[in-house]
Amino acid sequence: MSDWAIRVERLGKQYRIGTLNSQRYQTLRDAITGVFDRSARSAVSGRIWALKDVSFEVRQGQVLGIIGRNGAGKSTLLKILSRVTQPTEGFGEIRGRVGSLLEVGTGFHPELTGRENIYLNGAILGMKRREIERKFDEIVEFAEVGAFIDTPVKRYSSGMYLRLAFAVAAHLEPEILVVDEVLAVGDAEFQRKCLGKMSDVAQEGRTVLFVSHNMSAILRLTQEALVIEKGRLKLRAPTAEAVDYYLSQGYSQEGQRTWDADEIPPEAAPFRPRAVRVLSAEGRVTDTVRSTEPFHIEVEYALDAPITGLRVGIYLMSMRGEYIFTSFDTDDPQRFERYPVRQPGVYVSRCTVPADWLNEGRYAVGINASSFRVRRYFQDDQALSFMVDATGAPGTQWTEARLGPLRPRLDWKIEVKA
Amino acid sequence: MTTVKNPSYPITYLRPASGWMPLDLAALWEYRELIYFLTWRDIRVRYKQALLGVGWAILQPVFHMVLFTVIFGRLAGLKPDAGIPEQLYPIFSFAALLPMQLFQQALQRSSISLVQNANLLTKIYFPRLIIPLSAVGAALVDFFFAMLVLGGLMVAYQVPVTPRLLWLIPLTLLAVLAALAIGLWLSALNVQYRDVQHMIPFLIQAWMYASPVAYSIDVIPQSGIWRWVYALNPMAGVIQGYRWALLDATPPAGFLWVSVAVVAVLLISGLYYFRAMERTFADMV
Numbered sequence: 001m002s003d004w005a006i007r008v009e010r011l012g013k014q015y016r017i018g019t020l021n022s023q024r025y026q027t028l029r030d031a032i033t034g035v036f037d038r039s040a041r042s043a044v045s046g047r048i049w050a051l052k053d054v055s056f057e058v059r060q061g062q063v064l065g066i067i068g069r070n071g072a073g074k075s076t077l078l079k080i081l082s083r084v085t086q087p088t089e090g091f092g093e094i095r096g097r098v099g100s101l102l103e104v105g106t107g108f109h110p111e112l113t114g115r116e117n118i119y120l121n122g123a124i125l126g127m128k129r130r131e132i133e134r135k136f137d138e139i140v141e142f143a144e145v146g147a148f149i150d151t152p153v154k155r156y157s158s159g160m161y162l163r164l165a166f167a168v169a170a171h172l173e174p175e176i177l178v179v180d181e182v183l184a185v186g187d188a189e190f191q192r193k194c195l196g197k198m199s200d201v202a203q204e205g206r207t208v209l210f211v212s213h214n215m216s217a218i219l220r221l222t223q224e225a226l227v228i229e230k231g232r233l234k235l236r237a238p239t240a241e242a243v244d245y246y247l248s249q250g251y252s253q254e255g256q257r258t259w260d261a262d263e264i265p266p267e268a269a270p271f272r273p274r275a276v277r278v279l280s281a282e283g284r285v286t287d288t289v290r291s292t293e294p295f296h297i298e299v300e301y302a303l304d305a306p307i308t309g310l311r312v313g314i315y316l317m318s319m320r321g322e323y324i325f326t327s328f329d330t331d332d333p334q335r336f337e338r339y340p341v342r343q344p345g346v347y348v349s350r351c352t353v354p355a356d357w358l359n360e361g362r363y364a365v366g367i368n369a370s371s372f373r374v375r376r377y378f379q380d381d382q383a384l385s386f387m388v389d390a391t392g393a394p395g396t397q398w399t400e401a402r403l404g405p406l407r408p409r410l411d412w413k414i415e416v417k418a
Numbered sequence: 419m420t421t422v423k424n425p426s427y428p429i430t431y432l433r434p435a436s437g438w439m440p441l442d443l444a445a446l447w448e449y450r451e452l453i454y455f456l457t458w459r460d461i462r463v464r465y466k467q468a469l470l471g472v473g474w475a476i477l478q479p480v481f482h483m484v485l486f487t488v489i490f491g492r493l494a495g496l497k498p499d500a501g502i503p504e505q506l507y508p509i510f511s512f513a514a515l516l517p518m519q520l521f522q523q524a525l526q527r528s529s530i531s532l533v534q535n536a537n538l539l540t541k542i543y544f545p546r547l548i549i550p551l552s553a554v555g556a557a558l559v560d561f562f563f564a565m566l567v568l569g570g571l572m573v574a575y576q577v578p579v580t581p582r583l584l585w586l587i588p589l590t591l592l593a594v595l596a597a598l599a600i601g602l603w604l605s606a607l608n609v610q611y612r613d614v615q616h617m618i619p620f621l622i623q624a625w626m627y628a629s630p631v632a633y634s635i636d637v638i639p640q641s642g643i644w645r646w647v648y649a650l651n652p653m654a655g656v657i658q659g660y661r662w663a664l665l666d667a668t669p670p671a672g673f674l675w676v677s678v679a680v681v682a683v684l685l686i687s688g689l690y691y692f693r694a695m696e697r698t699f700a701d702m703v
Contacts, residue, residue, distance in 0.1 A: 008432070011432075015701065079540075079700065080432060081432070082542070082543055083430065083432070083543035084539075084540065084541065084542065084543050084700045085697075085700040085701055086432070086433075086434055086435055086697045087432055087433065087434050088434055089434055090433075090434075091431070091432065091433045092431070092432030092433070093429055093430070093431055093432070094429065094430040094431075094432065095427045095428075095429050095430075096427040096428070097427075097428070098430070098543075100541070100542060100543070106537060106538060106541040106542055107537070107538055107542070109459060109463055111462070111463045111466045111467070112459065112462060112463065112466075116459075116462065119455060120455050120456075120458075120459050123451055123452045123454075123455035123456075124452065124455070124538060124542060124544070125542065126449075126544070128451060129451050152466075175427055
């Protein structure tokens with residue numbers, strides 16, 4: 001077949017550790033002393049493979065998702081494909097112009113007006129001046145910045161700034177579009193708009209590589225996805241399968257997740273998470289609960305100093321990252337008043353999830369500790385996952401899979417009207 | 419070898435590169451509008467929120483000329499070239515300041531340009547040469563404004579307009595190419611060694627003293643080895659050429675050919691060094 005748009009073979013990219021961590025550049029002195037000092041030299045020559053042995057092909061007109069954790073090598077791959085950096089080994093071929101949206105707003109200058117930035121950014125992204133002129137009105141309309149188009153963008157709200165930046169990039173017309181995490185920012189309305197634009201692009205038959213942490217966006221926009229793990233291509237599969245594989249990695253599956261001291265970000269202080277657990281009705285830590293029985297989710301944490309207005313809570317999410325509910329330990333107003341200030345100590349906040357409520361499947365638990373409108377101490381959206389077993393749940397006499405995250409036992413009545 | 423289904427789609431090859439790279443002027447031409455836009459950005463940004471705006475491009479060389487005239491012309495009593503009346507010292511110094519400032523600005527801007535635009539280098543592909551080129555372009559725009567002052571001075575001091583003035587064009591080009599040549603070397607070095615940008619203010623100052631700006635070239639011994647060592651500084655030839663074209667000073671003559679040769683060597687080596695280092699910019703900057 002020769003209808004590929006991208007073809008890479010055994011692509012690899014090696015970085016010197018020295019160029020990756022905080023010591024980003026050497027000084028001349030280091031280089032000079034390094035020549036004489038063997039230990040300094042070997043320290044500099046530590047190397048890691050950010051990408052190794054990656055081979056794949058993308059058909060023309062295909063929308064391919066790329067998923068992987070932070071630091072897995074996704075960005076390195078996109079940088080190679082968009083020619084920002086060169087591979088250390090391997091080989092690739094690209095058919096057509098590549099437009100990259102590696103970060104929206106690259107090249108925006110705060111002192112310039114919206115209008116000026118559209119031209120500048122367009123040129124940086126590889127548009128011709130005539131092309132920008134032709135699309136100018138469309139871009140302004142998409143960005144919804146109409147009246148402020150001649151105002152310096154430093155006076156824009158962050159939402160306006162983002163909309164404008166995305167609008168310029170979205171109106172590029174390359175044969176291959178590389179998109180990295182543009183949806184990580186912006187409000188829900190803006191995200192929906194971006195996704196809409198992305199699927200338009202896909203329907204026009206252009207090839208799109210789409211990287212995101214937003215699994216529902218990946219599922220919606222792509223049929224097939226690559227999973228990259230530690231610089232290697234782990235899996236290429238239909239998106240649903242790839243997402244499931246990705247999500248099942250890295251979650252603790254013992255019904256309990258604990259935090260070591262070095263896993264807690266310093267900003268969390270004085271809040272220190274210790275563990276989050278899923279407990280069966282009898283109080284045993286478990287990975288699998290029965291949908292027909294109530295179960296508990298508890299968060300154990302320590303406070304090193306008193307916190308005013310603290311609330312500790314959980315998110316329950318589907319494995320695709322859609323929220324099912326959010327609940328805090330002081331949601332009840334009376335309890336909130338009873339704990340105006342939580343004193344130092346070790347606490348457990350435990351809730352009970354009622355029986356006959358969740359559908360079968362795997363769920364993710366995230367935790368959040370914050371004082372409303374004051375500070376968020378700690379948040380982990382992927383703290384833990386657990387299984388719900390639906391044996392004996394309503395409707396299990398039929399072996400079909402039930403849609404939706406809930407499986408309530410509703411009170412049905414059947415009346416004979418005539 | 420490859421069958422191209424749609425021949426209008428160019429094929430790009432990604433592979434590790436090593437050694438010397440061709441210049442690839444075609445890619446540069448493809449992106450010529452970007453040079454324009456980046457130059458335009460530098461100019462816009464520099465004079466935004468400044469009351470006098472582009473007026474500064476005119477005022478700066480004028481201030482320098484006044485300072486030079488008072489300090490070097492009056493207090494230190496430096497003389498223009500033999501045969502030029504002393505009261506012409508202002509235009510005598512301005513004729514040197516004009517190309518010198520162009521050179522200094524272009525050199526300084528292009529040397530730090532890659533590091534300044536690190537966010538572009540790490541995110542988007544385009545021929546990297548565009549960045550130092552547009553930095554030099556911005557310095558050139560300032561130069562054109564300063565030229566207006568020269569016009570004014572020529573009227574004020576009744577400097578005759580002769581066909582010889584056309585020589586200013588190639589002389590200016592030589593100054594620009596000299597700045598670009600060194601800018602290419604330094605900007606690429608600066609990506610790896612930030613020491614370069616600490617060195618630049620000193621370098622451009624030293625360069626001015628090594629050029630006949632405040633003083634006349636007559637102070638350099640007429641013959642012998644020192645004259646030729648001095649000629650290795652391409653700005654010496656450019657400045658003497660300016661003074662010759664404007665004020666009928668001593669012609670630079672053979673001097674200028676040394677300058678041209680030096681610039682050619684620096685420029686060609688600078689271009690190839692830049693291209694060779696280019697592939698590591700995104701990883702190193």
